[in-house]
Amino acid sequence: MAERILSGSEVVLQALADQGVEVVFGYPGGAVLPLYDEIFKQNRIRHVLVRHEQAAVHAAEGYARSTGKVGVVLVTSGPGATNAVTGLTDALMDSIPVVCLTGQVPTHLIGNDAFQEADTTGITRPCTKHNYLVKNPDRLARTMHEAFHVASSGRPGPVVIDLPKDILVGKAPYMEPAQVQHRTYNPVVKGERSQIEEALEMLASAKKPILYCGGGVINSGTQACKLLTEFTRMTGAPITLTLMGLGAYPASDKQYLGMVGMHGTYESNMSMHDCDVMVAIGARFDDRVTGNLDFFAPNSQKIQIDIDQSSINKNVPVDIGIVGDVGHVLEDMIKIWKAKQYKIDATALDSWWDQIEGWRGKHCLSYKQPKDVIKPQHVIRRVHALTRDRKTYITTDVGQHQMWAAQHFGFEHPYEWMTSGGLGTMGYGMPAALGVQVAHPDATVVCFTGDASIMMNIQECATMTQYRLPIKTVILNNRYMGMVRQWQQLLHGSRYSESYSETLPDFVKLSEAFGFTGLTCNNPADLDDAIKKMLEIDGPVILDVAVDDKENCYPMIPSGKPHNEMLLGQETDGNEAIDSDEGMVLV
């Protein structure tokens, strides 16, 4: 087939179109002007102008996480690229497929400390799954297609393509995606059959099984989530989800124990601690999940299914490690489980469930809503209740509000929960919501945030206004960096060093200044009306809710403690100081 010779910018745009890209989140600048010129001349690909490059990446993450597609970012050289670094690291930690195009100074100036030059491939090497610097126009089209393949296959992640300006301006041949095949990068998707059989035998012989599932299930797709539900019901085993896994299994189901980990439910963590067979599916034994490794699920055999070989035996040694895509492996597991007519011993399983019901009886997430002050958990619960009849997507920032949202908003479906899990990036919520709303214009998108987090990417209010993105931002405003304050209270003798939000803007006036509605609420009796009003307004809204400023997020496994030593808020009245030097040095 004859090669088509185009300009470099045309090649980039053609490749994006052939990869099925509908929208690019970006910010222009000198080095990428040729690309922006090309964007101007076409209407296949929509460009959403953010107000900071970090937000462009988070928006692409929100887009990707809520659709299962690759999110695309376009930023300029130098500061454009360095501003994107936080977003890229976030996407790497949470395995979100993102392709980020960065401008670069012309090839002959690279290394000369030219204006707006940065060693982008050098800087982004440890915070991307892979990156490219295109120096040869013949490699441009191939690199574009390869980047999408690398970003979206295997364990997804961010990929940077650094594009020198002369490559964009000069001529380059175009080739179709089908003509590109990677020589070395071919992730394994099918799990080893003998290992799967061995794993099922182990599970079938369990007396206290638990399925511990994470973001990998969601990355594997909606079909994988369905298979997970089917498999869980077949086995009758209890299931817990990580922060990143919420929505992979319906929260309302009776086999679901709630979230696992530092702020997970009591029943979930106790079940993890006491189980005899643990099946980790698309979950990576993060320190926020395991607590103290020395006491993690001490009497259990462990099976781990992960597409990334390096996730297996990284933190916790497992008995059987199956490398493969969760969806494929679950499909095989279901087939074999049926064919071999496996069944977990009913008596054992019943008594395991009895034990779990005992833990459930603690009602670890309960709270009392007084008449005079709004409890933050209550806000989450009311938003959940009042959005049930709508298709709703939730994004969060990072901190207490994030954990309360994870605990109290019941997620029934995958792709509806966007949060910064691994990196814990304050400022993620609003830009991620932009990406979600762009992908789902008719859905309700709620961003739960805190008074501190929102300030980290507040400039994106302008983007919401410009594109009329009707995002509903709910601030759980306790005038503190709440999670910092909580740790200072529990671990640092209540010395609230720099965690008080001394000067917050008037969020109503701020919303109005950006051209949309701002609402406040500080009376529990008015909360429902405020939420309803927010949902009814056709446009962006910031709802600033004054919540109990001393509320702590419980239950909590303090750093350095095992799963069975949780702090339950109700018992301590939130006044328990943790006397542990060991905990103080841990994060």
Add this chain to the structure above:
Amino acid sequence: MKETEISKHTISVLVDNESGVLARVIGLFSGRGYNIESLTVAEVDADAHQSRITVVTSGTPMVIEQIKAQLSRLVPVHKVSDLTLAGPSVERELALVKVIATGEQRVESLRIADIFKARAVDATNNSFVYEIIGSPEKIDAFIKLMAPLGLSEISRTGVAAISRGTLTM
């Protein structure tokens, strides 16, 4: 082997010879806190643009397994082979050792070089540069003996290694 026991492994990595690939490998080791005791790299197949990196590292079995898994998932990596586990292997290193000495010390250094089959590749009236090829242990021993004899500079290549017999990567 005990889970906490630290052992030394020689790992061969076949990579695409593209810019930045060595930085990826080194960055992985430094970023994740792994040791590099020795590292060599050179192109081994010009037509296929492939280079071979040989890394000598140490760690617990879990860390060694991690290192291999982490290396394997780098996009330009074709193959990772743990020569220490794969069976017997040959490890060779080349060193250039400069000895500045006169009189009896100078003669003694020549005698030791002869025993080690090291060649003098440069000579002046008061110096020699010896070239020695062998296992890292042999080179260590040679250097130790040269130390009191006017040893003044050392340049070592790091280990190149390959499996014995018919086994290939």
